[in-house]
Amino acid sequence: MAATVVLTGAVLATAGCTSSTEEPADRSSATAAPALSDQQAPPARVVIDVTIKDGQATPVNQQVQAAVKQPVIIRVTSDAEDELHVHASPEHTFAVKPESLQSFQFAVEVPGKVDVELHDLNRVVATITVQ
Amino acid sequence: MTTTAVLAHGLGGSADLPIPFTYAVVGAAWTLTFTFAVVALAWRKPRFDPDIPGRPLPVWVTTVVDAPVTRWLIGAAGLAFTAWVAVAAVTGPQDSRNALPGVFYVLLWVGLVALSLFLGPVWRVISPVRTVLRLVRVTRDGVTFPRRYPRRLGYWPAAAGLFAFVWLELASPDPGSLTAVKIWLLIYLAVTLAGALLSGPRWCSHADPFEVYSMIASRCAPWRRNTDGRIAIANPFNRLLSLPVRPGTVTVLAVLLGSTAFDSFSAMPVWRNFVDTHTSGTWDASAVKTAGLLLFVVTVAVTFSLAAAATGGVDREGRRALPGLMAHSLIPIVIGYVFAHYLTYLVEKGQQTVHALMGSHDAEVYYLLSMHPSVLASLKVGFVLLGHVAGVIAAHDRALRVLPKGHQMTGQLAMMLVMVGYTFTGLYLLFGG
Numbered sequence: 241m242a243a244t245v246v247l248t249g250a251v252l253a254t255a256g257c258t259s260s261t262e263e264p265a266d267r268s269s270a271t272a273a274p275a276l277s278d279q280q281a282p283p284a285r286v287v288i289d290v291t292i293k294d295g296q297a298t299p300v301n302q303q304v305q306a307a308v309k310q311p312v313i314i315r316v317t318s319d320a321e322d323e324l325h326v327h328a329s330p331e332h333t334f335a336v337k338p339e340s341l342q343s344f345q346f347a348v349e350v351p352g353k354v355d356v357e358l359h360d361l362n363r364v365v366a367t368i369t370v371q
Numbered sequence: 372m373t374t375t376a377v378l379a380h381g382l383g384g385s386a387d388l389p390i391p392f393t394y395a396v397v398g399a400a401w402t403l404t405f406t407f408a409v410v411a412l413a414w415r416k417p418r419f420d421p422d423i424p425g426r427p428l429p430v431w432v433t434t435v436v437d438a439p440v441t442r443w444l445i446g447a448a449g450l451a452f453t454a455w456v457a458v459a460a461v462t463g464p465q466d467s468r469n470a471l472p473g474v475f476y477v478l479l480w481v482g483l484v485a486l487s488l489f490l491g492p493v494w495r496v497i498s499p500v501r502t503v504l505r506l507v508r509v510t511r512d513g514v515t516f517p518r519r520y521p522r523r524l525g526y527w528p529a530a531a532g533l534f535a536f537v538w539l540e541l542a543s544p545d546p547g548s549l550t551a552v553k554i555w556l557l558i559y560l561a562v563t564l565a566g567a568l569l570s571g572p573r574w575c576s577h578a579d580p581f582e583v584y585s586m587i588a589s590r591c592a593p594w595r596r597n598t599d600g601r602i603a604i605a606n607p608f609n610r611l612l613s614l615p616v617r618p619g620t621v622t623v624l625a626v627l628l629g630s631t632a633f634d635s636f637s638a639m640p641v642w643r644n645f646v647d648t649h650t651s652g653t654w655d656a657s658a659v660k661t662a663g664l665l666l667f668v669v670t671v672a673v674t675f676s677l678a679a680a681a682t683g684g685v686d687r688e689g690r691r692a693l694p695g696l697m698a699h700s701l702i703p704i705v706i707g708y709v710f711a712h713y714l715t716y717l718v719e720k721g722q723q724t725v726h727a728l729m730g731s732h733d734a735e736v737y738y739l740l741s742m743h744p745s746v747l748a749s750l751k752v753g754f755v756l757l758g759h760v761a762g763v764i765a766a767h768d769r770a771l772r773v774l775p776k777g778h779q780m781t782g783q784l785a786m787m788l789v790m791v792g793y794t795f796t797g798l799y800l801l802f803g804g
Binding site for chain 2 (some may be wrong): 330351352369371
């Protein structure tokens with residue numbers, strides 16, 4: 241019962257995040273991959289962790305490699321609201337809430353260097369080199 | 372959301388991949404080989420001369436290009452496009468989907484260079500301020516301009532304008548802010564219009580940053596006008612020499628080259644960490660970035676001027692004139708570097724901008740270059756190399772003409788070293804550090 245609740249919560253959370261990316265393809269992949277269980281995560285996924293505490297984000301300016309269309313997951317633990325911008329083509333925007341371990345998933349379709357930025361803090365969390 | 376995201380270049384989307392290490396090494400090797408070959412083996416007598424006429428095109432080409440109808444039509448089109456952009460900027464969505472930043476940072480800044488490179492100094496024909504000025508002169512016969520443009524100002528106002536542009540793009544607190552772009556453009560229009568009404572068309576040709584940039588890029592165009600005014604196909608190396616040497620010429624080129632280099636530099640994690648750890652607010656960060664941008668521009672201006680003047684056998688006066696006399700050799704380097712940096716922007720963000728202007732935000736963008744990273748990397752190294760080779764050749768030929776006999780070999784060594792330095796730095800920055 242508890243597991244179902246958690247799972248539904250996770251699905252809702254991911255669906256809520258991806259709804260702003262306006263791509264149905266994204267949404268299906270987000271629901272297919274339960275984002276919170278990283279133990280069983282296949283190595284094919286790229287995970288970026290970031291913590292926001294007292295107006296500081298750590299770590300910042302991470303350098304990450306990913307392949308085209310490879311799922312990228314950003315796990316945020318935050319004590320404040322913020323907005324996560326993924327400067328890919330097309331762009332993704334996720335709302336960060338004051339919660340621990342929220343996950344946002346996306347995949348980049350076009351090769352290039354993609355900045356993941358916390359909008360309110362004005363910090364670049366990571367630059368993903370997508371090849 | 373009232374403000375847009377803080378974006379590199381004020382535009383969203385991803386940036387180019389770094390060029391692979393092997394490409395950088397191949398580029399560096401060719402740079403050295405070409406430079407040594409040019410200095411050691413190339414011609415011993417100057418070949419290029421701005422007075423060599425080009426091969427004239429049929430008369431009707433000149434007639435059509437110079438016809439008042441053509442000029443008025445293109446001018447009116449420029450004015451209409453400006454109005455369209457203004458309407459789209461004000462009535463469009465006030466967020467990152469707005470067309471204005473794309474028009475400003477892509478079509479104007481990069482598109483103008485491409486257009487001028489292929490067609491000649493187009494800004495003087497399409498500039499909305501020029502068209503307004505022409506209208507004023509037509510409607511009020513015998514209009515006089517109250518003040519002559521001061522000769523010693525030279526290109527300094529244009530250099531300041533170009534710096535203001537790159538500052539907004541690379542060092543201001545929020546390059547993507549619609550308000551900031553609007554304010555910038557309003558100030559530009561006000562200053563250029565006031566100057567044009569005060570000093571006439573000379574203000575446009577000397578002080579309008581875009582007209583000066585367009586003129587500089589057009590020195591590499593394959594066209595020129597012969598002395599009789601006919602449009603001709605010409606060797607760009609002859610045409611490069613027709614760059615007017617005025618106060619501020621070297622500074623304008625230093626702003627263009629230094630800012631492009633700073634653009635890649637500021638994407639490096641080392642720099643970003645430095646800015647993040649040493650600043651707390653956005654204006655703090657902007658101040659540090661401004662200092663960095665200035666440092667790049669000053670470094671280019673100083674190294675180039677010193678290298679141009681580093682020769683024996685000239686008096687004080689002659690030495691002071693040398694940087695200006697060599698300045699045209701920087702143009703190919705600037706253009707090559709601009710294309711290496713901003714070609715994807717022009718092709719891909721350009722499509723988005725055109726779609727945004729049409730109001731069709733969902734239209735598909737073809738990521739022609741990004742989808743083929745190795746083609747893109749080859750193109751980038753190719754542009755940098757081509758610019759370098761052309762710059763070295765132009766500098767060598769000019770050195771033979773302006774350096775005193777007996778110092779022509781040693782006198783150009785410093786310049787060659789500096790140019791190799793620019794190219795290596797460029798490749799290093801494109802390689803991603």
